[in-house]
Amino acid sequence: MNFHLTKDRETKAHEMIARYPKKRAAMLMVLWLVQEQEGWISEAAMGYVANLLEVTAADVYDVVSFYTMYNRKPIGKHHIQICNNCCCRLRGADWLVNYVKQKLGVNVGESTPDGKFHLSTVECLASCGTAPMMQINNDYYENLTAEKVDGILEKL
């Protein structure tokens, strides 16, 4: 269960570390590099990060478990996050969760069997004026209609 960042990412990790007066401060940025590479953060990866930042594995776990965007299990390749906070709901976003659920045949918190999609609901993504909205991996999709959703998911 050895974990390593790729050479490129390891170089980046060292660049990140140099940006702060204390190594530990690079924690979130280094964890992002791990997740970018693997899609999630395993215990082996936490051990690697602990080594790199000269903290304990427990310190890393403490951080990983606090922040909702770090995945502690492998999830689908495309992570669909739908906002169902109050402002999106005022603009009629309720249909969106149900629509995507049916379309993919999964519940919130599940991945499709082929591992292509994972569905989550999230709290406000600072997109309240362009609701209904969802984020898929790094990108926002706003002012959604059923046709738009169909088009977006087909292209992925």
Added chain:
Amino acid sequence: MTLVITKNFAGPNMARLDVAMKHGAYVTLEKILAMKPEAVVDEVKRSGLRGRGGAGFSTGMKWGFVPKDTTKPIYLVVNADESEPGTFKDRAILEKDPHLMIEGIIIASYAIKAHTCYIYFRGEFYRQWELMERCLAEARKVGIIGNNIKGSGYNLNIIAHRGAGAYICGEETALLSSLEGYRGWPRIKPPFPAVEGLFGCPTIVNNVETLAVCPFIIREGAAAYAKLGTEKSPGTKLFSVCGHVNRPGVYEVPLGYPFAKLLSEECGGTIEERKLKALIVGGSSVPVVTGEEALGLRLDYESCAGCGTMLGSGGVIVIDETACAVQVLADLARFYAHESCGQCTPCREGTGWSKKVLDRLEAGLGSSEDLNLLLAIADNMQGKTICPLADALAMPIRSWIKKFRTEFEDHVRLKGCPFPS
């Protein structure tokens, strides 16, 4: 109408340095580098600018709190965590005129004598962070930031950092904990960050919008800025408007602007001209006002206080008669229960119980005692915790029950929600 922040929002490619400079970006640099840092602080103090992150504290005064005799490094930290439901105005700056904020950062850093600035982006703002990395690289290349800026001997390093999904990291001390590589747990104040902040050093935390205002103040002068808005609430402010309006979006208006005018002119009125029921004017944390109160409200710090609410972040949530008060409040409770960091018992338990009680009221399973129970929970939360997140739910609970009590009682009487779902 003078536009301080959004003047160039419509221009394409404002994130490109050459385009931004064509529109006047960074013209204030030579001016401030020839000034004494104290004079920059004074200028901002005289402008009357108040922090746009929510608390509305005088920006110049806050900068003045950095100890004069410190031997430690001083930090500027930019709060780009924008996660309060209803608030999406900082995002507009980050996307449409990022160099405006960088220019503000240079001004603020120079004023407080900081040589390092960290910009803390909420984790979901990946594209905005990526864009900022490109802007910073371009600015570094031509010597706008970095060592010996424009031959002045002043050095400034700006670093873009990403969070990973936690609303609480918008609270300034939680943000600092997070930036140091810990969980985003707020810290007890004092010590205030200006004295003991990031890595134990003096630190000023400022909101994105606050910094984006600074170039105007330096370029046009404090008096020109103070002339905008009202006497006690000078300047303009960004309002992000959402909910039941025809044209949601981000609008810049002078403080003191009538809400009714913003609603009818900028936002094109309510959807299908339905009756305005309620307004949350400053992001999800502030007390709600009724539609009637809202139509007489002016958008400035004093008028909002006079109406029992707060200008907050300028996240305007417009709610018409088709919405159920209990459901809106239940949604807010769910948000705060989800985002409580769990350090303080009154907050961790209080937000969770509020959510449970509101859910059962909305489902028609509540009793008439539940209203008093909610008010008792609010009393047990407010003012009893490390940070104000608990207050941010206590205030909505009290105001919604006070202003829409019969609707809560109807849910109990009818054993269900009177609104079609």
